[in-house]
Amino acid sequence: MSGSPVPLSQIVLKVHSRCDLACDHCYVYEAADQSWRGRPKVISDEVISHAARRIADHVSSHALPAVQVVLHGGEPLLAGPARLRRVVTELRKALGGLCDLDLRIHTNGVLLSAEYCKLFAEHEVKVGISIDGDRAANDRHRRYADGRSSYDKVIRAIGLLRTGPFRHLYAGLLCTIDTANDPLAVYESLIDLRPPRIDFLLPHATWDHPPRRQRARDSEYADWLIAIFDRWLAGGCPARIRTFDSILSTLRGGASHTEALGLDPVSLLVIETDGSYEQVDSLKAAFDGAPETGSDVFSDPIDLVAAHPGILARQQGAAGLCQTCQECPVVSSCGGGLYPHRYRTGAGFANPSVYCPDLLKLISHISSRLPAEPGEGPSTQVHALSGGHFRALAAGLGDAAAIMQLAEAERGLSRALLGAVYQAAMAVSQVPAAARATLQSAWSLLTTLDREQPAALGTVLGHPYIRVWAMRCLEQLRSADAWPDDENQVRDSRQLAADLAHLGAVAAAVAARARAGAAVTVPVINSAVHLPTLGRLVLGDDEGATPADGELEIATVSVISNAVIIEAGDSCWALALGPLLDGEPCGAPVPGNTRSGEWQPVRVLNMSGPRVVLEDTDPFRDFHQWRVAPRLSDTEFGQWQSTFRAAWQEIQRQHRSYAPALGAGLTTLMPLAAAQDGRNLSAASRQAFGAVAVALPADAVTLAGLLIHEFQHVKLGAVLDLCDLYDPADDSLFPAPWGEEKLQVGGLLQGAYANLAVTDVWRARQRATTDSAAEEAGRRFVRWDAHTREAIDALLGSESLTPLGISFVQEMRRSVRLSGL
């Protein structure tokens, strides 16, 4: 056996070894291993303390960023509220500040009460519940020893978690499969309980004790799950289903989300009520004593048990599997199935799973539902966001890697929008024929550049205002059918043609960045030819050259070996490519021009640190509720430069935790016109990732605060592009703690998320200043801290958040708690 032990980041802590139900499919009591008979019923103070310390030592020695601890049994609620409080308090105390502790409890639910839920809410313990489907399905196995049904009590427990103040604790449902149950009835009954996640478990079995098959078919467990998968997919995947998510993820080359599938190293450890370490719990199904390791929390560090051969065996990937599995085409998704299911007396675990035919059929079926080639059929591929990045962003921060993941998704979104604009424009009859021809020409150039110069296209797609332009086009194209048949239609049609022609300007900018030979028609907008990300050529008046009122004026942009040539009417300008790409002044009129022209480059604000441009040229930047500033003079630009540089130093010095995200994601400052009453003005938009609009404030410290605040909106907007955090159809209104207005859930979430940072800013200022300035900053810190907590509580108490949204806001709350320590 080779390879170093993988740190163990998932700990199952047994807090009670007996159960109040007598389910006949339970691996703890009904399987080969009967070690429970010799265990203490309840975990002792001594075991709790030692276990917490061992976990903390393991986290420290491996610098683990996060660890999950699942309180388990038997039935863990039998331990009672006082014992459970002791457990979670000890764990939080030992691990607080060391890592992100994800605490969970898995219960049969029959004893769950408001008292327990209050305890779990206090200590942020998420609750998973076992239920096998509707009443008939559940009561097939999940009964008391005297035969009574557990169903009503379990439903009552789930009801406690589904509504009201404990909703955010609802982690999901666990269902053990019995093929005697109707799969769709089971699925629908579980979905009706609105779980964030469902786990379907194959009943534990080995080659010595094969699974019961109702119809004696080799693959009836696959057939059962396939029926559910097809319904789940057709219904828009209303809850996460771990088995399906894992197969979909591994089929795309991603990670598995369960030890039952995939080749990821298993990082799970069980600590029993007597403090002994055990391997994965389900090994109890194999043979008596199978999970034992011979070590315990009193004598041994977790590193010792991490090197146990039984644990190492499941960290070897495909190399740890039998020959049959290694040669199987679905091995990367299957991973040989759950370890105990491979067991056969004499051969040990070097066998395929006893569910091998089921796994092969299920994975093949799911694979067949993925597009054979990218883009074929309804896309089921989605952008990825790692759990770690999600949590870091939810805590209000996020590092450069998290922001780069968001930026990549945003570029992908803008790219798809280019395609959507072209597809829609070619299908809408109200687009004039000439506009369509211009669009086709620009599209043709873009598709060539996409093939040959993808990096240059990627740079332009990162421009915040590409999406703003695309959205404007799409909204017009979507409303074109309703245009009235009068002169307004002519006006609307011309506006649409002008906007669509901007695709040529996008293509020209890409060609210039790629230094690729090209010639394309572009619109003249507001008397200027625009090259997005580069700048604009502002044209002087020329009565003879401009078209009749209302007609679209066009120009031609050509890229040759070392220059960009812009022709408008009879006049022509040559822009040297080097200075053009460096943002420097350039552009010379060709002799004989009848029209003046001035090239206005997009200017770079800073020469060191993150590259941020001052965008005062783009024609689609004017969409905030505040007026944009006109092109800045050189003197004004100099003021922006010096203030921004000082603001960046302030961020690095006083607000260091926000610097990585800003450094990676802030690409554009867009100047707003100053408010007449002297207020600070700033804005951000979900449509313009990377950009912050701001009127230059009086000092750099204020600019730093505004940038931090607005970039919170930028980050959250990108997360919302990826993830559904709340129900957009929910029009419930919530009082804003910081003002008089009432907000829908989206507005409240944005406000709370931004104010996480505002609170931090005031706290940092309190520390950085003295006397009255510190007192004032302290007062503001207290006020914004209270507002933020109130908003977070309102969000968590609402019915508007999705399960993912609840996770997000819980992380926000955790962040507030930590900041208050």
Add this chain to the structure above:
Amino acid sequence: MTPTDEVSTALPDLRAVRLEEMPALPTAALEQVLQRVLSGSCTVPALGTAFGSSI
């Protein structure tokens, strides 16, 4: 969510689709993207407030 989980997002990933292939995509493929940017899930057009009171 375990430490190693990926969050299941709802934004279709079309990066592997070349631009030239996009017009031939089934409407549903791009529609999934558009639903996210045109529907209610994405209708905060421009946030922004006078933050004199907070910053």
